Amino acid sequence: MISQLMTPVKFNLLQQFFQKNMYPKMFKIFLLVIVGIAVAESAACAKDICSRVRCVQVMKEDCKKNEVFVEKAGYCGCCNACRTVIKEGDPCPPPVRGGSSPTSQCEEGTTCMEVKDERICARDCQVGIDIAAFEYYWLSDMYLKMFKILFLVIVGIVVTEAIVCTENYCDTVRCKQATEDDCNENEVFVENGGTCGCCDACRIKEGSPCVPVRGGPPGCEDGTTCMKVGDEHICARDCR
Numbered sequence: 100m101i102s103q104l105m106t107p108v109k110f111n112l113l114q115q116f117f118q119k120n121m122y123p124k125m126f127k128i129f130l131l132v133i134v135g136i137a138v139a140e141s142a143a144c145a146k147d148i149c150s151r152v153r154c155v156q157v158m159k160e161d162c163k164k165n166e167v168f169v170e171k172a173g174y175c176g177c178c179n180a181c182r183t184v185i186k187e188g189d190p191c192p193p194p195v196r197g198g199s200s201p202t203s204q205c206e207e208g209t210t211c212m213e214v215k216d217e218r219i220c221a222r223d224c225q226v227g228i229d230i231a232a233f234e235y236y237w238l239s240d241m242y243l244k245m246f247k248i249l250f251l252v253i254v255g256i257v258v259t260e261a262i263v264c265t266e267n268y269c270d271t272v273r274c275k276q277a278t279e280d281d282c283n284e285n286e287v288f289v290e291n292g293g294t295c296g297c298c299d300a301c302r303i304k305e306g307s308p309c310v311p312v313r314g315g316p317p318g319c320e321d322g323t324t325c326m327k328v329g330d331e332h333i334c335a336r337d338c339r
Contacts, residue, residue, distance in 0.1 A: 148175050148177065149175065149176070149177035152174060152175065152177040152178065154173065154177060154178030154179070155178065156179075157173075157178065157179040157180055157181060158179075161181060162181035163181070165183060165184055166181040166182060166183055166184065167181070167182055167184050167204070168180075168181055169181070169182050169204075172200055172201075173200055174200060175200070176200070180200065180202075182201065182202060182203050182204045183202060183203040183204075184203070184204065184205075184206050185203050185204065185205050185206065185211075185220045186206055186220065187205070187206060187208075187209045187220050187221065187222065188219055188220065188221070189219060189220055190217060190218060190219055191203065191205055191211035191218050191219060191220050192211075192218070193218060194211075205220035206220065208222060209221055209222050210222075264294075264295035264296075268295050268297065269295060269296070269297035272294070272295070272297045272298065274293065274297060274298030274299070275298065276299070277293075277298065277299045277300055277301060278299075281301055282301035283301075285303060285304055285307040285308075286301040286302060286303055286304060286307075287301070287302055287303075287304050287320050288300075288301055288302075289301075289302045289320065289321070292321075302318065302319060302320040302321070303318050303319045303320065303323075303325075303334045304320055304334065305319070305320060305322075305323045305334050305335065305336065306333055306334065306335070307333060307334055308331060308332065308333055309325035309332050309333060309334050310325070310332065311325045311326075311327075311332055312325075318334070319334035320334065322336060323335055323336055
């Protein structure tokens, strides 16, 4: 809608300004995402992480009077551990994040839940699983997948927008000399009509067939865009 209200010249100027200011910020975001993935990988539980974890041998005899022995209850479910038992009605800690595991648990028949703005061990006949344990395993896996998806999205944007018209871009471009004789009947010769305005080129005339290529050199003549009209792509006017 906005592009329809603008002239082709104004729209092109806006596009150039956006490209010059967007890409430095994009690469900073890209770097932050990589750091975030590294942190998530170190904090979350990978499938084979237990093969790299050395467990301190914990036996039932090592647990204190108010503790209970739980198998595979340590870091990422790799090691045995002793957990403090919290009685019904007593405060309980919020669910942990990352690879860490809870150091305490509610006594049998109770679950850590929020009751009147505080978390306590309470009975709930409708709850069939330990909510804290469910949140721990589900969130650990979710955050890791979320960072990976975000990483793939950023990589996709960088790849599809690889051609960027910087201020000195034309200094690095070697132009293949194009003349009017090189253009066919459906094309028009345009000086500096190639990628980023660096080289002379043959551009497709209005109404002629075109191939939509994202990130490639401009194909249609000025004021037109390769768009689908009916069952084919042709160079048509941006604003009517």
